[in-house]
Amino acid sequence: MKYLSTSQQRWTARGLSGLGLSLMLGGGVMAYQNPQFQQPEQLRAVHKYGSLQQAVMIPQDGMMGRGMGLGLFVAGLTTSGLGLWLSDSEPRGVTPESVVKTALPNGRTLTLFPPEDEVLANVQQKILTLLSAYPWLKSCMQAYCVVIVGASGVGKSTIANAIAVMRLLLWSWPVAILDPHGDNNLAQGTWSTGRLYGSAQLSKVPVGEQIAIAWDKLKGGYAPYQKNRRQRQTIIIDEFTGWSDPSEPDELKALTAPITSHCIRQARKCGNGIILLLHGDRKGTAGGDMPTGVLESLMKTAAVLQVEGQADEFGELTWSGKGKFKAPGTEPTNKHFQRVSIPDSIRPGRLQKDISELLDYLGIGLDDDPLDEVIVKGQLAKLRDALRRRFDSPEFIDALNQIYEGPTAPSSEEDDNTYPDPKWDELKDREDGINLLAYLKRNNHRQIDVNTLKQNWGKRQNFNSRDDIRSILAELTSLNLGEWVDRDAGVWRVLPKWEDFPDALD
Template sequence: MLTTGGAMVLKNPQLQSEAVTDAYRAGRLRQEYRAPQAMTGRVAGYLLAALGLPVGAVGAMLADKQPRSLTPTPTPHPDDQGRLVITGDDLQAELQTRIADLLYANDWLRACLKSNAVIICGDMGSGKTTIAAAIALLRELLWGWETAILDPHADDNLETWLNGRVFGAESLASKTPDYQIADAWGQYRQRSQAHRSLVLDEFSSWGVGGEKSVLGSLTPDVMKHGTADARKFLHHVIYLVHGEENGMLGGTHVNSGWQVKLKTKAVGIRLVADYDDWGEPKFTGKAEFKPAGKDWTDANFQPFAIPGLLKPGALKAQLGTALEWLEIGIDSDPCGEQLLDPKLKQAIEAELTQSFDDPALIQRLENIAQGPVIGHPIDGTAASEPMVDWQVVKGRPDAVALVAYLKRKKMAEVDPRKLQQNWGRNQGLKAEDIQELLDLLTAIGAGHWLTDASAQPKIWELRISPDHLPDL
């Protein structure tokens, strides 16, 4: 259309053979000559050319495969009872389709997902943690890969990480971040039966204390693992560093040959940060990409733009509900300690003592004792279900929300750690809050602990069928 319009604009009667002949004759006789004009064709040409511009723009937009969001919208289908439902498989399939579109439009991201080593380099605030979190999450959504995150500053990044076990947060374990990471590296460095992601945040700082420091003593093995063992161990390691010089990869005490080898083998991502008027770093979405197997030189880095749906906070906003449904999130108790603050423990014990001294509760317990439950209602073998005073729960919005969640998920047995990871963190609840809620339900006879206080993991079980839980 654009070409045709341009041709019509340029075409003019004076260029035709008859017009040229008349002009030539007038020139020979030195007579005045007025060339004929055909304005209709010229106007039509301008119109066609003008229409060609928006049509071309629309074509360019249709050719762009970049998805604008990963938020899934699966189509409900009828179940055995004719009700329209959406299953976890439906949600997973829809997410995988959208991720496939994202990877089709972003070669750099596709290379990162499959590579055994990725180095993400950039200044503070450039988005290193955000991109690493996205890579780890997409791997789990596509292929179910386990994720371990070793982050000395994990307490500052807990809102950024989206899945996996996070080591290095003092709020989640009793050990210091360095010793958490050292223990985790010893555990996850071993050969695995399935692919797993290992994210090493702030790796530039690991070797600052030299080989005598806790983390510095690990870096030579971490570097060697990335270049020699990761592929055969089914490991996919992501290194987050602030600079490109060799000392930034594990410290100056690490063999420089290993550092050069890793930088060549790995997929390289350079992120560009910017700063506002107050000197605070901000995400720009600008980056450069180096394929695996290429030397770490400027000539091998090509610029690209990070999609808006991967900017800080975007994935959590788009996928928060879906991740909760699929029970994907960060493990709030990576070391399996189930920490409970002493003051909070004292307060809970006082509350439980007061609750058990309540005459109404004592009477309820006596009623239960006089009419014991034979078997278990979940197995269909119980002669009756215990009497539960749900009035106690109605005064606690968090307890009401938990009962609704157990009923919706049809959960008979509860692992407190997984409950906090998959439901509690979205409610703003910590491990100790989950423990207190389950103790409350235990106190009113709705459930009981299957394991003693020292057992790990602790398991809690409903004493009534989830289908019989009330709508509070």
């Protein structure tokens, strides 16, 4: 329904259905009993003969009561049909019914999941059902450029995150997020998956430089797209309106024009699915001082969603579940904007609550190392190397470990050979094992769980199953390079010291 939010539509449908059922029930009873309605002359006769204590005959063959009952029944049937038509087919969430929550005696809740493949198939079916109920959302899923316009607080970032998550779950499109205020959205749990550039928590590189480095890599496109046009990558560009603001890093100001040009001309050619978040679609509210002609071209090329808000009791704009949508390739005029409702299942807070456990189970989440290794040159590189020589030395690390672990009993000669010697020679032919060990050494992960490996290293190496990760770790265990910490094969740790590793792993 175009003029109602999803919640309003559901309550209207329920009200009409209830009214229709009441009319049908009352009309059916009236049609069956056929109550008689007397004429004025008959009532006067009853009064006259009653006062004389004489009998009077009243005919009982009138059909008016039955006719009115049938009329009410038909009206109820029509009202119920209208309520059924208004009812939406949107699923109440994407969590499969096969996922069971069990209450534990200590008050906590345990979630039981079926096999990953079954969970993913059920989730994909629910997403397809959701898209069939909202054609405008389906159009956004396939668009090379989506522009989401709205004031702060109406849910722009939440909608962008939902589109990115659904693309990932349906088609395995990777996600990159360019967000100058990444730490704020990280604290609020806005982003569910992908590489977040713009967070001081995830990288020590300055925010503006993070985003500049990321865009330099992303603008070249997604390599698998050249072989398979259905494979793309999602790039969310948050707060694009303020990138030209004097308070923002200089790197962001320099990227405004290139990103806009890329959306208009190159995104389709290189497999980038870009989502731009703006505060307005007029000059000054979209990318700073963007020329009017460029802005009009962007708005024509893109699928545009104008998100409406509603004021709360304090006058702040919040989620309303309503908006206007324009399909890509059409002129951004009032004629082409159609009123739409936005599903409640992707409203702020609802989506995160619904899918957080599900994404954790599937090994999907935010990357903990978005930039991998940043190349540093010049005086900064010399300073970095000096710091590494001083603080990454084996002596310094051993001293820190001794402080952390506290005093220990002296080891006996029998304990010196607790672990067998690593089989380095056999490792040479195991490329996946070498890559995994190199990742662990580079990030100084001596102990790590399988879920984290799958979410980060595994995703980059195209290992999408826990069993794949476990099989590689099992091979390394057989080479005396590590061991399982728990019985469930969920946590694994490295046995040899980093300095004992071959130089090939550096």
